[in-house]
Amino acid sequence: GQQLNQSPQSMFIQEGEDVSMNCTSSSIFNTWLWYKQDPGEGPVLLIALYKAGELTSNGRLTAQFGITRKDSFLNISASIPSDVGIYFCAGPPGTYKYIFGTGTRLKVLA
Amino acid sequence: DGGITQSPKYLFRKEGQNVTLSCEQNLNHDAMYWYRQDPGQGLRLIYYSQIVNDFQKGDIAEGYSVSREKKESFPLTVTSAQKNPTAFYLCASSGARLQPQHFGDGTRLSIL
Numbered sequence: 001g002q003q004l005n006q007s008p009q010s011m012f013i014q015e016g017e018d019v020s021m022n023c024t025s026s027s028i029f030n031t032w033l034w035y036k037q038d039p040g041e042g043p044v045l046l047i048a049l050y051k052a053g054e055l056t057s058n059g060r061l062t063a064q065f066g067i068t069r070k071d072s073f074l075n076i077s078a079s080i081p082s083d084v085g086i087y088f089c090a091g092p093p094g095t096y097k098y099i100f101g102t103g104t105r106l107k108v109l110a
Numbered sequence: 111d112g113g114i115t116q117s118p119k120y121l122f123r124k125e126g127q128n129v130t131l132s133c134e135q136n137l138n139h140d141a142m143y144w145y146r147q148d149p150g151q152g153l154r155l156i157y158y159s160q161i162v163n164d165f166q167k168g169d170i171a172e173g174y175s176v177s178r179e180k181k182e183s184f185p186l187t188v189t190s191a192q193k194n195p196t197a198f199y200l201c202a203s204s205g206a207r208l209q210p211q212h213f214g215d216g217t218r219l220s221i222l
Contacts (some may be wrong), residue, residue: 013160022171024139028161030208031208033210033211040117040215040216040218041215041216042114042202042213042214042215042216043153043200043201043213044213045211045212048210050163066203084171088152088153090211092208094210095207095208096158096160096166096207097143097155097168098208098211099155100145100152102152103151103152
C-alpha cells in the first residue's frame with residue numbers, strides 16, 4: 001500500500017535545540033495530521049491541518065500544510081527530553097482512510 | 111473519561127492457535143480501524159469499519175478477521191493463517207469519515 005515519506009528517519013538533538021521534520025506524498029491531500037508515539041503506547045494526535053498554507057501551533061509545536069498540498073512540516077522549538085518519541089504524519093488518499101508515514105524518531109540529549 | 115481501550119496489553123499465541131484482540135470505545139465514534147506496527151515501521155491498515163455490521167479489508171487483511179456487531183466494539187482475530195503475527199496492534203476510531211483518528215494503547219502479540 002501507499003505510504004508517506006518522512007524525513008529525516010531519525011535524529012539526535014541537544015536539549016534546547018529546534019527540530020524540523022517533513023512529510024511528502026505523491027498525492028494531493030485535503031488534510032494532514034501529525035501524531036507522536038511514545039514507546040509501547042498508541043499515537044497521540046498533535047495537530048490537524050485542513051487548508052493549504054495553514055500554519056497551526058500547539059505549544060512548542062508548529063505544523064504547516066504545504067502550498068502544493070503534497071507536503072507538510074512539523075517544527076518543535078526548544079526541545080526537551082520528553083519530546084523523545086516517534087512522530088508520524090498521516091493523510092487521506094481517498095475518502096475512507098488515512099495512510100501513515102514511516103515516522104521520524106527523535107532522541108534528545110540532555 | 112472517554113477513550114479507546116485495548117486488551118490485553120500483552121498476548122502470546124501458540125502455533126496454530128487463533129487469538130482475539132479486544133477494542134472498545136466510548137467516544138460514540140462511527141468508524142473504527144485496526145493497524146499493525148512492526149519495529150521501525152509505520153502503521154499498516156488491516157481492517158476498517160465505517161458503520162455497525164459493515165467492514166472492509168485494508169492493505170494487509172490476509173490472516174485476520176473482524177466483526178462489528180456493536181458500535182462500541184471492533185475485535186480483531188489473528189488466525190493461524192497469519193504466518194508472521196508478532197507485532198504491535200493498534201485500534202483507532204474517528205467520529206466520521208476522515209475525521210482525525212484516536213488510538214488505543216495497543217496490544218503486543220508474540221509467538222510462543
